Amino acid sequence: MKVLKDDNYREKINSYTKQDWKPLFDLIPLIEQTDKFGDDTEAMKSLEKGIFIMDPYEEHHVVEQFREAVYAIPVMIDFDWSAWDEGRKIVSDDNFDYDSIDIPTKCKIISAIVRNDRFCSGRLVSAFETGMMLKVLRSIQRQAEPGEPAK
Numbered sequence: 001m002k003v004l005k006d007d008n009y010r011e012k013i014n015s016y017t018k019q020d021w022k023p024l025f026d027l028i029p030l031i032e033q034t035d036k037f038g039d040d041t042e043a044m045k046s047l048e049k050g051i052f053i054m055d056p057y058e059e060h061h062v063v064e065q066f067r068e069a070v071y072a073i074p075v076m077i078d079f080d081w082s083a084w085d086e087g088r089k090i091v092s093d094d095n096f097d098y099d100s101i102d103i104p105t106k107c108k109i110i111s112a113i114v115r116n117d118r119f120c121s122g123r124l125v126s127a128f129e130t131g132m133m134l135k136v137l138r139s140i141q142r143q144a145e146p147g148e149p150a151k
Contacts, residue, residue, distance in 0.1 A: 002074035009077045012102045016073070017145045030062045031134050037063050038125030051114050063128055070110055077104075081112035083114040091132060098139035108134050 026048070055099045069074050076094055081087065087109055090096050098106060113133070117124040126134040 001072045001076070003071070003076045003078045004074055004107075005078060007078040009107070013104045013107055014073065016103075016144070020045055020073060021140060021144050023073060023131065024066070024137055026077075027066055027069065028064055028134070028137055028141065030065075031128065031137070034062055034128075036060065036061055037128035038122060058135075059125060059130075066128075066133070067114060067124070070114060075106055075107040075110055076114065076141070077111045081108070081115050084108065084112060087112050091127075094130075094132075098135050099142065103140055103143055109136060113115060 038058060081140075087089060090101070091113070110133075113124055113127050
């Protein structure tokens, strides 16, 4: 898994072209057509029987493809996401304008959510179901001009 370092992630991400982002942009129509991004039905049935499942969500394939793409490009950033108060405020605001922040900051949001999902199963699924992740991807797409470095 490729992860960008906290000391040079901005430079690397700002060098990406629209073609570099294509694996994520290709997911946008699939995300728009998906109603349910995860299912914890089986885990809940097990819990009723007293069986606790550590990773209760069966993720929709688009969520799995997203996770693979963010590591492959890469947009995942190695930073102390759990102490990032600014990011917590951004994702807590349903009306936040993602166009008001740069692409590297959006990548920090993606990184924080994907990493948090490892400790709090369903966090990534929730980001898709609320529409937040789609907003982030559309915003990146608007800011990444064809053939130009992303800003």
